Amino acid sequence: MNNNILSPEVQAFIRQHAHEDASSIALKKSPFVQVSSSELAQQVNGWQKVSTKVREWLEQGSVLYYPEKLNLEQCSSARTGKFKASLLSPNSTVLDLTGGFGVDSYYFAQQAKKVIHCEINPELSQIVTHNLSELGVDNVQFHTGDGIAFLISSDKEFDYIYADPSRRVKNQKVFRLEDCEPNILAYQPLFFEHSDTLITKLAPLLDISGALNVLPHVKDVYVISIENDCKELLFVQHKSFQGIPRIHAVRLSTEDEPGIFSFNYVQEKEATPVLGEPTNFLYDPDVAITKAGAFKSVATVFNLQKLHQHSHLYTRDHLIPEFPGRVFQIQQVVPFSVFKKNVDITKANIIAKNFPLKVDDIRRKFKIKDGGEDYLYFTTLFDDRHVIIYGKRVV
Structure with missing residues (x-):
């Protein structure tokens, strides 16, 4: 420094x-x-x-x-940091095992009584110490060194242990739990010796079901998105929990309260949505919903008809403002065979879901530029017809 x-x-x-x-x-x-x-x-x-x-x-x-660019790539944003801090009990103690640039520790400190920030990189630890002092944070203790080694040598207990394992190892991006550093799977017994509650931030590309198969005592999973972009997966483990994990699709915006859709995989498996033709409104769920796997649950909760088992698009004859995603008023539904012969749209936002052609292929084939206020959904209906749904965004 x-x-x-x-x-x-x-x-x-x-x-x-x-x-x-x-x-x-x-x-x-x-x-x-x-x-x-x-x-x-x-x-x-x-x-x-x-x-x-x-x-x-x-x-x-x-x-x-x-710090260096690499140290900033994986750090949390203000919105995700604030949300994670909201999961903590007031006046709690938090061990931030892989502190990094300190964004999460900063927001934890707004809620917790004490935070210990561990960072193995000496210069980065020095930078974070300086920055949080400048920002007026006085309840964060800094430990320069390996967080796992710190925990092994400690005889203290913490209300929470938070880990954000590095997903870049030897200059290669990794996604599997066992490939990240530290390997949190190997240290589960150690974590539970020092805390009843573990919170782990994982890569958005991680398979949730696979992680649930190897992580014990998972009580809650939070799939966090900002502006329809999946940012983080949070796994919350409680030492004594043995039940069915609750999955939460969390949509963060500039508003104070996040939008949260909660369900579990038993409910999802048992849900039986009705399949139907597009009517007045088209509903396209937020990426947090689809990443969480609430394909059938979101249909049954909001009483929507699904266009196809695998399309993950929904319809209803009237507007549902609280739907967790984008809503479009349907202007026209055109069979793909007719669309090929009668294309007169030169600019539109194109979305392809459960369709044989990708978006780039569609643009090249029909010479449609990106942008504007028109939306074209290329998809498949329940009877396997390929159609284009022309819609206007409802804001």
Whole structure:
């Protein structure tokens, strides 16, 4: 950590060039003797990342230090950090086993009595210590070193142990639990020796059912999305829990309260939605719903008809404003065979679900540009007819 970066003149340079291409700054000669151009580029890139993920840190006017780009890739956003903190009991103690850039520890500290931030990278630990101090956080204790080794040597118990295992090992992205670092499967007995509740953040691409087969005592799974983009999976384990895990599809927005759809896989298996023709409105569930696997449950809860067993699109003759996803007023339903002969749309948003052609193939085939207010859903109905549903977004 180069403390010269914290000087007023260097900080002024970073703010002045905050919206420029960081790579171009790296190629130019640095105006500062004790701060290289690559270090300036790193700080500008970090400012840009934090401005999109944790904007409120910048709004406080604190003098922050940004680590290497890799350390910022896996860090949480403000919205996901706040949601995770909402799962904690007030005045609790939290061990952040893989602290990283400290975003989660920062939000845990807003709810918990004490947080211990473990980080194996000495420079990153130093950076986080500086940043959280600048941000006025005084209830986080910092441990520089391996979180697992810290836990092995500790005789203390914690209300929560939180882990966000690294999904990049030897410069390769990994997704399986046993390939991440640390391997949380190998340390389950150790975790439960020190806490009754474990919270683990895992990759959005992870197979939820597979993880449930190997992780014991999972009580809740949270599938978190922001603007229809799946960001995180959270597995909450309680030492004494032996029941059926509850799955929560969580949609975070700029509003205070998240949208949450909860179910379990027994309910999903037993649900029997009605299949039907498109009527007045088309319902396309949020990615949190589909990643969670609530394909039939969302239909039965909202009394929707499913277009096809595998299409995961739904319809109803009247509007349901609280539906967890996008809603479209159907303008027209066109058989694919007719659409091929009578295409007069040159620009539209195209979605393909349970359809033999991919979106890029459809665009090339019919020369349709992306964008505009029109939406074309290429899909398959329950009787295996290929159709295009033309709709207008209901906001």
